[in-house]
Amino acid sequence: MKKLIITITIIIFSACTDISVDPPSFGDDETTVFGDFDGYQAYIAKVYASLTLTGQQGAAGQPDLTVINDEGFSSYLRVWWKAQELTTDEAIIAWQDAGIRDLHNHAWSSDNQFVRVLYYRIFYTISLANDFIRVSENLPEGLTNDEIAEIDRFVAEARFIRAFAYWHALDHFKNVILITSITSDLPSQEEPSDIFDFLITELDEIEDDLFSAGQGNHPYGRLDQGAVWMLKAKLYLNSEVYTGISRYSDAIAEANKVISSGVYSIHDTYQELFMGDNHLRTNEIIWPIVHDGLVSQTWGGTTTIIRGGIGGAMMDDLQGGVDFPDEALQEYGVPSGWEGYRTTSALVEKFPNAATDPNGNSPDGRAIFFTEGQSLEIDNVAEFEDGYAVPKFNNIESTTGQRAPGVDQVSTDYPVFRLSEAYLILAEAELQVNGSISASTLLFLNELRQRAYGDNSGDIAISDVTLDWILDERARELYLEATRRTDLVRHGKFTGGDYIWPWKGGVQEGVSTSSHLNIFPIPASDLIANPKLEQNEGY
Template sequence: MKKIYSILFLFSFMACTDLDLEPKNGLVESVAFENFDGYKSYIAKVYASLTLTGQQGAAGQPDLTIINDEGFSSYLRVWWKAQELTTDEAIIAWNDSGIRDLHNHSWGADNQFVRVLYYRIFFTISLANDFIRAAENLPSGLTDTEIATIDEYIAEARFIRAFSYWHALDHFRNIALITSITSELPSQVEPQVIFDFIESELEDIDSELLPAGQANHAYGRLDQAAAWMLKAKLYLNSEVYTGTSRYADCITEVNKVINSGVYSLAPNYQELFMGDNHVRTDEIIWPIVHDGLVSQTWGGTTTIIRGGIGGAMSDDERSGAPFADEAEKTFGVPSGWAGYRTTSALVNLFPGAATDPDGNSPDGRGIFFTEGQSLEIADVGEFTDGWAVPKFNNIEASTGRRAPGVDQVSTDYPVFRLAEAYLMLAESELRESGAISATTLGYLNDLRIRAYGDNSGNVTLTDVDLDWILDERGRELYLEATRRTDLIRFARFSGGDYIWPWKGGVDVGMASPTHLDIFPIPSSDLIANPNLKQNDDY
């Protein structure tokens, strides 16, 4: 069993401008932080806020009380939806209020999924702020080792705050910078201010974080390589965020990861997304950890896995023959929720997949389920319209059996992988100098050799341009919460330069307004804080 979170504090949160967080379980601070265990429990809560939703199992005593279904408030769940359901990679059959607005590119300032993303981000920022404050004045009696460990926790809290601010910058752009617990209403700052804050924080904590490599410390904890990757992501998108390109700096950061000697590509692509992927520390740089027994959530990878299973995937038949407990045996969960599928735009990135009855391609990264599914989507509300994409599952690669859990899963979510470092390096070199190096070409072909099983899919220097990079990112990173950000960086998200099925709410797709490249500030926060101004054209 993976070591997972022990959670001490109970918080509720209503709005990003309501920043007075107080324990709701009767503990006073002098008791909560009288020894080392209090700080350990609190930093666990900061980590847990990235996927768990409350204090009582999968549901109960929620962190956020602004939505009826607590599972909707999972950080990973709402971030993933914002990054995937707005793109060509995923479309969903559910009809919850506002959810189809994401794929239709018709959301507004009252959309509940946009609102929850915003508040979840700032809830996590507030937790990190409060942990940093609580760790400023340590009680007497702590050992030198305990004090040193709390210093590491402070660096990790600062990373999580920077990570959340990166999401706030990426999704909402014009936001407030809040670095302490206060009841004063904050004001918005320019995106450059947020960018500079994230960059400065990551530079400051570099020497305080654990050494690179999940195998070198307690699994799931943040380390230097995670900070390098986050800085690289920040620099890769700098021109979008601030108008100034920083591709040379992105190259510097990803080369720290690549040249660290810690990472290598996992031999098998699918195993990176299975129920025992916690052993894939060769490639996974930092995961959001899940355990179906002791860290239960209706969000996180539970939603990603169960939300993508339906139709013949769980009808207890296989190719027309009886096959009991099909969903459990094949995907490691008791049943599916018949939610998201993909569009033909993603399928078409994989050579030959669209014309193969089973969706097979020489590029083995395309993991599709086609039985009973039509490639084209006539009815968004019908799960069998559109191919299913069970890239993530809850089966252990090492045993072939279901990973621990009953209704929830144990598959970790890989936030950063070495494969993406290779792709960021190639893109940054192209944007900086117009060509990639022979060394970088070798890294790209390493990805292709893993995908094809041999060198038949290898590319040459002349094959690799920016269009190819965007497509290769789709093939390698689909369903990994990168697609919206990627399409915006390549000017393919809004507008009419790239159309995919059901973009704009019509089956053939249509252009959408450019102001949708960022989400609106929720109306509820504008009402609560008159210092805030809505993003343009909302």
């Protein structure tokens, strides 16, 4: 069994659907719950767990949120991933739940249930973090100095998770409220630049209070300085989108902190970063969202990412016409798939030869496609076999070849930040500042290419590196890692007609879409609950 960051003792919260009210309360028992160190440890575990778990009772039961009928749909990672992937060329889904097709079709409204649950899940996590910070302000007597120091670190971690969630609020909704303390007053929206400045200030203030960089240097899954540097690098890279002011030089500085820290290195085998024992890949993974199929079960998180992308011949118990019992279990580490998402030809074509080879093979080993029984082109969105499957993530342990712990849920962690993205941020920011990349940055890019190709046949030259090349290389390296929508928005290709992919706008060949879709609408339910809020333009 994989050890989680902290033993999770569940504290019961009431479900919350209105972010303008107080967060869940411990009521009269609060002084008892926080009478010793264990209460604080349990609560920070809940703050971490809010990024993937959905309630208080295993994979389902006593949900945190009641704004959606299926509790599994309310997983933070699940809704964030959908917003970043199903709206782009990297994923399209066969399911017909109300509103889910609207994501790829660029046809969502303020009543879309997936937009709504993303918004409320973000602010639920913010509320938990705010409340943890509050209860940590007046510590009980009897704590040891070591316990007090650990709680202080917990506070810094809660502040990071709050900043992480506020980054998603800024990135997806832009015009949002800023609440850092518990209040019953109805809040007003802040300027996006003020949210941005708050995030940078927060991250600067907590950096020295977190563990030193390197997941191998502290309890696994805990936040550290490397995560701060990566989040700041991503904020600065997207600053012009958020504030109208470019901060590429600052992005360079933060990416260089990661790279020069000396604690990270590129892992030899790409797919091992996304397998059931990827908790061993602390050389490259800077911060993961931890999953364990035995003790932290969820129908969201990586369970959805893995099982949602399996179907058709991937689980027909045949290989090459020969019986192959329990195929999904043996090949992907799960009992079955959910026949959900596939990718579009636009992603496949970014890998040399992948679109023309019958098996989707490419000299670029990052092209992890399943093609048996699948067509490259998508004629019917509802048919899983239309579009190549993308089993980049699986629940098999690379060290044993066996499934990772769990029955219906998985133990594959979600790599939020990786060293490879620091390389790509550095290259893009240098290109924006200087018009080209440095020789040292070229070495970093070719390090990624050499892992992908197995030799130097995929190496590129400085003159090859353009903004379009960077955008495509980010797709090749980071597909299905919840970066694509943000990347396309930053490059001016998410909406409009500069870049078209299959079924963009709900049309098979793809169409131009309106620029107001670069951000999501404030949910109609929150506008009703708080008359101070104004809807984003175009909705």
